[in-house]
Amino acid sequence: MHNSIDLEENTATVVNNTAIVEEKGKFTVTVSGNNKLLHLSYGEVFTTPNSKQPWKILAMHASVLEH
Secondary structure, eight states: OOOEEEEEEEEEEETTTTEEEEEEEEEEEETTTTEEEEEEEEEEEEEEEEESSOEEEEEEEEOOOOO
């Protein structure tokens, strides 16, 4: 469960019907009852058939960064 997110960087690039979101931040999460701090870099790719349709996620990737 995500308890909090402290975003450090956030960019979004939209070209035609595709959006790429890149972010970096510190996540406070609870895993098996224990709180952990994760420093992550992650990216998401979204698409939409047209401006009247909702965006749908195609891919997501996250990497752990050193503290």
